[in-house]
Amino acid sequence: MSSIDVKISQINSATSIIVLVLLCIAFAIGSIGPLFNVIVFTRPNLRREPCSLYFLSSTFFNLFFVFVIIPVRILSNSFNISMSNYNAELCKIEIFAFYSVRSISCWLIAMACIDRYLHSSANANIRRFSSLKTAKIIIASIIIIILILYSHMMVYLNIQETLNRFGTISYSCNFYNSTYRTFMSFWYMTFYSLFPSCLMILFGCFTMNNIRKRRQIVSVSNENNRIIRRTDNQLLRMLVAQALVIIITTLPQTIYQIYASFTMNLVKDTLRIAQENLANKTSGGMTYFCHSTSFYLFTLSGSIFRRELYKFISQCCHLNRTRVDTFRSEMNKMPTLTKNRQLAGIKNTLVRQS
Structure with a gap:
């Protein structure tokens, strides 16, 4: 065995270990925190806030992701145990759920950023849109829209037969059309990372600008207004912390997807393929933490929480x-x-x- 083959084998082994460690850590820290999120956001002092409803809804999808999707990924990636590789229906359902649930969770946090902007506006007509009724309508709309936007995946997903390096046939659940696979990389990058992250940054800046303007105009005159203002500031801090983690953990995967799209026509040797696979799996594993760390972020950033x-x-x-x-x-x-x-x-x- 040549030194290159040894290096490739070491890289592949490191990839498997890194993915397993990242998934296990994400599952361990995410199996407790989201349950406390549900308890806290249903408390009387917070359940009346539209922002809390967005947090609560996002938490439910994170719970599904932690307790269903992560264990399935651990079994399939690290132990090669996956029923979806042999059943076409399970193949479609698993990948569809993997993509759509993560996107819905991030988009709900983006909607919470928009809600904070509406809530902090000096215009009473704009502030009126920040309500529990509006939040319920938007949450239902986001779920339906994301499911529709990802529904085309069900057509192109199927079980494929491939030959491994030992010459034996293996089965995998994947997109059978290479052109569609490239399109899906851009689609996923856009609706999971780029658009939600851009909205969080944009409306986060707008919200801070609104707060700065209102501080110059409105004076806090009584205790009730101070309590309301303190609650709003704490929710905003929690939202900023969650948005920053989503941006930081999804940005490496976005960068890799852009790199992969520009280099997909290049001829690559096995060593480079192994190195890119390591980068892809590592950046993809980092995205799991934006769905499992919310409780710890809220605890550190929000005194009201x-x-x-x-x-x-x-x-x-x-x-x-x-x-x-x-x-x-x-x-x-x-x-x-x-x-x-x-x-x-x-x-x-x-x-x-x-």
Whole structure:
């Protein structure tokens, strides 16, 4: 075996290990956090906010991604266990869900950025669009639109037979048309990374500009206005943190997709293919963290989120303490009741004898 073959083998082994580690870390940190997100965003102080509804809806899709898609990816990528490689229907459903669920989650965060812009506007007519009713309509519309935009994948997805380096036939779920495969790379890059990220940056800047203008015009006069303003600022911080992580984790994959599109007609040797596969898999693995780290970002960036989480934990601890105290008091009453019954029995016996 030549030194190049050894290097290629090492790169392929490193790719498998890196992908497995990234997926396991994303699953480990994402299996707990989103559950707490659901609890906190359904608390009375936050569930009335349209921005919280966007966060909550995005969390549900992240939960599906963490508990369904990531385990399937771990089995297929690292252990070569995948029913979708042998069943055409499962092939279409799995890849369609992989693409659409991730895009819906990012687009809901982008809509939350737009909601913060509307909410911070000095124009009352514009602020009126920031409401729970509008948020529900937009969330339903985003889900339907994304599913329709990705529905064409179902036509071009199928099971393919390929020969590996050992000459044996292997099966994989992929797009059978190479032209469509290139188109899908641009499509996915556009609707998963570029458009949502650009909207987050654009409306984030607009929101900061609105806040700066309102601070110059409106003075905070009473405690209620201060509480509302503090809640808005905390939600904005949480939103900015989530948007930045989405942009940072999806940007390398976007750069690689652009590079791959410009070099797809070049003749590449096996070493370069292995190196590009390493870059592709590593950048793709980074995108998993934008769906599993939201709880930790919200905890670090939003004091209102930490406060509601602390209240929930305190209530749970208080409830458990109350149950323990009740149980102990009942256990303490039992000997007293038994002793009273014995004394009553002795007293009745003495009365009968007399």
